[in-house]
Amino acid sequence: MSKVLVLNGPNLNMLGSREPEVYGNATLSHLIDFCTSTGAELGMEVDVRQTNSEDELIRWIQEAFEQKLDVVLNPAAFTHYSYALRDACAMLKSSNSRLIEVHISNPHARETFRHNSVISAVASGVIAGFGIQGYALALRALHDN
Numbered sequence: 001m002s003k004v005l006v007l008n009g010p011n012l013n014m015l016g017s018r019e020p021e022v023y024g025n026a027t028l029s030h031l032i033d034f035c036t037s038t039g040a041e042l043g044m045e046v047d048v049r050q051t052n053s054e055d056e057l058i059r060w061i062q063e064a065f066e067q068k069l070d071v072v073l074n075p076a077a078f079t080h081y082s083y084a085l086r087d088a089c090a091m092l093k094s095s096n097s098r099l100i101e102v103h104i105s106n107p108h109a110r111e112t113f114r115h116n117s118v119i120s121a122v123a124s125g126v127i128a129g130f131g132i133q134g135y136a137l138a139l140r141a142l143h144d145n
């Protein structure tokens, strides 16, 4: 069974109560169940994690590199400025790990500072604006390609 890491960055632990008009009503625990059950349908083992720490997120990307795992990543605010996270993500290519960048909202329809992603250029694909459904789309894309 192929294993995929689904990694979530800062403030995504607050899903459900954080700006529900932007991010919806699903909680992190709902997101974890949703990704795990989508993975089970597709025959994939899905390990869903969240951290507010850049250090921890980078370590998880390094783990994916070492174990040659595919990654679904919602880098949250790190999307827009973390060159350290981008450098970690860039490594994934050399281990043939695919990286799908996911956003619950559509950052391009929001404040200007959200329009740039430092991660997208090193991602295999980007999904944004479909709510938590975007995670299922990302898992399906990894499964089907």
Ligand code: DQA
Binding pocket: 010, 011, 012, 074, 075, 076, 077, 078, 079, 102, 103, 104, 105, 106, 107, 114
């Ligand atoms: C986000 C969009 C980012 O701009 C924001 O900082 C987040 C969440 C999203 O999922 O829509 O924390 O990545």
